[in-house]
Amino acid sequence: MAVLAVGGAAMVSGCGRQSIISDKSPQAHGITVLWWWMLGVAGLVFLGAVAFLVIGFVTRRTPGLPFLGGREPVAQGLVVVFGIGIPLVILVTLFGDSEVYLIHQTAAPAPRTTKLTINVIGHQWWWEARYDDGHPVTANEIHIPARTRVNVVETTADVIHSFWVPQLNRKIDMIPGQRNHVLLYADHPGKYRGQCSQFCGLQHARMAMFVIAQKPAAFRAWLAHESKRAPTPTTPQARAGERLFMTSQCASCHFIAGTPAQGTVGPDLTHVESRSTLAAGTIPNTPKWLADWIHNPQYIKPGNRMPDLGLSWGEVHKIVSYLEELK
DSSP: OHHHHHHHHHHHHTOOSSOTTSOOSHHHHHHHHHHHHHHHHHHHHHHHHHHHHHHHHHTTTSSSBTTTBTOHHHHHHHHHIIIIIHHHHHHHHHHHIIIIIIHHHTSOOOGGGOSEEEEEEEETTEEEEEETTTOSEEESEEEEETTOOEEEEEEESSSOEEEEOTTTOOOEEEOTTOOEEEEEOOSSSEEEEEEEOSOOSTTGGGOEEEEEEEOHHHHHHHHHHHTSOOOOOOSHHHHHHHHHHHHSTHHHHOBOTTSSOBOOSSOOOTTGGGOSEETTTTEEOOHHHHHHHHHOHHHHSTTOSOOOOOOOHHHHHHHHHHHTTOO
């Protein structure tokens, strides 16, 4: 058991924000408990095998079984108990817990049991989130009210993706032509990292998202703010950036509410400055990183669909000044 404790401590010490053993919901807690039981059983089997190897080595010159002698019925009984009986009980128990109880606990919720529906669409390589009637629309940061059952409807715009926020629930695949559902519920306000867990192309590893659970009042305020049109730029630099954005290819790919930018290829930028990261969690949302992203997006995230528009640094900084006001 000491070996198990040391090994468990070593594994836990390597866990970060995205961890299956740092559960923050009843659904994730059930998965965590199952994981610990599986680890414990596997650890006991491993230690038992090592113990038998050591005993066998120490008593290798003594005929028969250690401590039990050479009686054949005893040897056959041990094979039946340790080779058939105990494994059968363990496997049936684990199967019942995971495939009967736990799968029901983490299953897609009935719509009548949830207070909010969010449509999440997977893209190569970012996440689009649309609330209830389609407004507001955000990207890569999904806000939910804490202690509230949320129905997440999963679809994909291209290839197979898999939506997984391990601290809140199990993963759910996003398959072309299908609508899958998963329940999101957070015990407490917090920021929970998620990840695409199905290989979906070159930047699969950089397809992260954050689920941000807020107090219900704070969530309602966020939802009301995000539903508003984009603010009007207030500085000459920002106004110049708006004109440049609207007359360049930017406006044909991105949507900004209340402006001529009505694109649907890239993320909605109506309130982009309210997000903490860019490019699906790849870089922080700061003026410097935003400028680098606009100037050469392929350097930061090779293969993404945002092209290099050949903008000068002066033009880039004007656009950044405009986007910085979209809060």
